[in-house]
């Protein structure tokens with residue numbers, strides 16, 4: 001009986017040791033999926049044929065937000081949004097090239113077929129226009145924060 005207990009115990013602790021890495025893997029995936037659904041909102045703007053689609057997007061003041069841009073064109077585009085990101089803590093993901101001014105994020109270059117993700121919390125309400133400043137591109141759109 002004693003032997004059985006001794007044998008049972010190591011087996012149990014071994015499986016406990018095996019489990020955490022699996023659990024960590026799950027936890028590692030959860031943050032990328034969860035905040036967009038339960039904690040904040042996620043909005044995607046498609047860039048296609050030199051247009052931002054949709055060209056009006058509604059975000060919410062003080063809400064965690066993931067704002068994504070997908071460039072479907074074979075040329076590069078930029079997102080130049082001034083006041084929206086000024087003085088705001090943010091994370092920039094994707095394969096774009098962000099440019100910062102002392103005020104904050106001012107411009108991101110998105111390569112062809114590229115992807116930009118900005119995680120931030122809108123600090124001010126208002127209507128914020130943004131544009132692509134590549135020569136010859138007449139691309140402008142609006143982000144409204146309520």
Ligand SMILES: [Cu+2]
Pocket residue numbers: 050076077078132133134137139
């Ligand atoms: Cu453009």
